[in-house]
Amino acid sequence: MKVRRMLGALGVATVLAPLLFPLYWMVMSSFTQEARLFAAPALVPDALVLDHYRALFGGRDFWTPIRNSLIVAGATTGLSVGLGALCAYALARLQFRGKTVMLAFVLAVSMFPQISIVSPLYLLLRELRMINTYPGLVLPYLTFAMPLTIWLLVGFFRQLPAELEEAAAMDGAGRLRSLREIVLPLAWPGLATTAILTFLYCWNEFLFALSFTLGPERYTVPVAIALFRGQYQVPWGQILAAAVVATAPVAAIVLVAQRRIVAGLTAGAVKG
Amino acid sequence: MRNEARLGWALTLPALAAIAMVAVFPIFWTAWESLHFHDLRMPWLGRPFVGMANYVEAVSSERFWGAMAHTAVFTAATVTLELAGGLVLALIVDRFSRGRDLVRTAVLLPWAIPTVVVALVWRFLFESPAGIVNGVLLRLGMSPPTWFADATAVWVPLILADVWKMTPFVAVLLLAGLQNIDRSLYEAARIDGAGWGRQLTDITLPLLRPALLVAFIFRSLDAFRVFDVIYVMTGGGPGTATEPIALLTFSSLLQNLRFGFGAALSVIVFVVSFIFAAACIRVLGRDALMERVP
Numbered sequence: 001m002k003v004r005r006m007l008g009a010l011g012v013a014t015v016l017a018p019l020l021f022p023l024y025w026m027v028m029s030s031f032t033q034e035a036r037l038f039a040a041p042a043l044v045p046d047a048l049v050l051d052h053y054r055a056l057f058g059g060r061d062f063w064t065p066i067r068n069s070l071i072v073a074g075a076t077t078g079l080s081v082g083l084g085a086l087c088a089y090a091l092a093r094l095q096f097r098g099k100t101v102m103l104a105f106v107l108a109v110s111m112f113p114q115i116s117i118v119s120p121l122y123l124l125l126r127e128l129r130m131i132n133t134y135p136g137l138v139l140p141y142l143t144f145a146m147p148l149t150i151w152l153l154v155g156f157f158r159q160l161p162a163e164l165e166e167a168a169a170m171d172g173a174g175r176l177r178s179l180r181e182i183v184l185p186l187a188w189p190g191l192a193t194t195a196i197l198t199f200l201y202c203w204n205e206f207l208f209a210l211s212f213t214l215g216p217e218r219y220t221v222p223v224a225i226a227l228f229r230g231q232y233q234v235p236w237g238q239i240l241a242a243a244v245v246a247t248a249p250v251a252a253i254v255l256v257a258q259r260r261i262v263a264g265l266t267a268g269a270v271k272g
Numbered sequence: 273m274r275n276e277a278r279l280g281w282a283l284t285l286p287a288l289a290a291i292a293m294v295a296v297f298p299i300f301w302t303a304w305e306s307l308h309f310h311d312l313r314m315p316w317l318g319r320p321f322v323g324m325a326n327y328v329e330a331v332s333s334e335r336f337w338g339a340m341a342h343t344a345v346f347t348a349a350t351v352t353l354e355l356a357g358g359l360v361l362a363l364i365v366d367r368f369s370r371g372r373d374l375v376r377t378a379v380l381l382p383w384a385i386p387t388v389v390v391a392l393v394w395r396f397l398f399e400s401p402a403g404i405v406n407g408v409l410l411r412l413g414m415s416p417p418t419w420f421a422d423a424t425a426v427w428v429p430l431i432l433a434d435v436w437k438m439t440p441f442v443a444v445l446l447l448a449g450l451q452n453i454d455r456s457l458y459e460a461a462r463i464d465g466a467g468w469g470r471q472l473t474d475i476t477l478p479l480l481r482p483a484l485l486v487a488f489i490f491r492s493l494d495a496f497r498v499f500d501v502i503y504v505m506t507g508g509g510p511g512t513a514t515e516p517i518a519l520l521t522f523s524s525l526l527q528n529l530r531f532g533f534g535a536a537l538s539v540i541v542f543v544v545s546f547i548f549a550a551a552c553i554r555v556l557g558r559d560a561l562m563e564r565v566p
Contacts, residue, residue: 038402087287096280120301222388266448
């Protein structure tokens with residue numbers, strides 16, 4: 001029994017070590033002096049230095065990309081969950097012709113390669129004078145966020161018991177009223193999961209943000225980090241500190257909502 | 273019933289119209305654009321119709337075929353490693369009852385963090401001459417290459433970074449498949465004297481086939497359009513040694529501002545993805561994907 005338990009612990013360790021070591025190294029290095037980053041790195045640091053974080057928020061104004069990312073990801077999530085919930089409810093619960101075709105359409109769009117629509121979106125946004133604006137990112141983000149939310153929510157709505165709605169219909173409640181008063185309150189875990197996943201995809205998105213922003217005042221977090229270059233050398237300490245800052249909210253979400261995320265990933269087909 | 277249909281359309285229309293506007297209409301625009309000469313640096317030349325000239329230029333350039341080859345190498349390597357790794361990881365995690373939450377968090381973290389961060393962290397690990405990977409290799413008495421200046425060795429950190437990030441995602445998909453397998457099948461197999469290996473090949477793998485195929489399709493489609501990790505880690509370099517098709521398209525569009533030519537490349541990426549997806553759905557049967565609407 002003891003041997004089994006030790007084997008189990010060994011198993012956990014072999015799974016965890018390669019998954020967590022790069023993250024551990026990122027966090028440790030972000031607290032290490034620049035001069036020591038590549039000289040005699042130790043597994044356990046002897047002193048934690050906050051220099052890189054001070055430079056990040058003092059000298060570089062890393063708050064701006066954080067604010068941009070929050071605004072764009074928040075607006076995209078709100079818009080796509082709002083529109084997506086209505087659409088998904090109809091696809092999951094109402095009987096009408098064209099439903100299957102609509103679902104296939106949504107699935108097909110979710111497989112579109114982002115790079116294929118960069119050029120027309122760029123020309124369109126330029127025409128509308130929306131390059132380097134928040135709406136100029138939210139609109140392109142809908143291309144992946146809408147199919148994602150619809151797909152996930154159809155799955156969640158289908159899991160709700162139909163009897164409650166039937167009972168409400170008996171009592172004379174219309175479809176819209178039962179949607180508002182019965183389905184949505186019951187479906188909130190599904191809505192929350194969908195919102196979390198959509199937010200994660202938006203927070204991490206890189207190609208559109210790189211294509212449709214022009215300057216640091218509109219860069220999102222991934223773009224700001226990727227375009228981080230020192231004048232003469234790569235400022236690794238600051239890059240890693242920024243990486244830690246970009247990872248922190250994601251890590252918090254995963255810690256709090258891991259069960260929901262797994263349910264979302266496995267319930268609907270989600271692209272990586 | 274009439275009413276229900278009307279309500280159905282009313283509820284679906286806003287979302288579908290949004291998708292049509294931001295995704296479907298642009299695809300047609302790209303196709304149209306690809307038949308024209310359009311260079312944003314030379315607006316006075318206008319946008320004349322040139323037929324298939326952009327496509328001809330693409331398929332007769334070495335850089336295009338290089339980019340296709342890099343994409344193919346990256347896709348083959350990462351998808352193989354991620355499916356194999358994901359299967360192993362799922363089988364191990366499936367055995368745990370203790371520490372399951374901890375393991376699940378650790379498995380989800382690499383998947384959830386931004387690809388840009390993953391690329392930078394792995395670049396830092398492999399940085400020459402004194403990154404930690406080189407430190408370990410030197411201590412083991414090996415002489416590591418200068419990873420990011422070597423056209424072959426540079427694939428190692430690139431592929432490892434993607435595998436590190438996406439294997440957990442595959443594992444999560446497969447784990448759900450594993451947990452749907454009826455445990456009594458294993459009991460029966462044990463009673464019949466089937467060992468661990470037989471149980472794997474005769475029960476687990478056949479029953480996991482749908483989950484494996486779905487993971488295969490999603491990973492392949494995703495790897496084929498790889499951009500973030502390569503743009504950030506190597507910029508397609510050294511030279512153009514790791515430039516994938518998405519990066520070539522991106523630089524044609526937004527660095528060289530050759531929108532007609534870039535659109536032709538975009539259409540090629542789209543068509544290849546589309547044919548691959550259609551072929552998979554053919555092989556799988558349409559229902560395998562649609563069934564995933566639970």
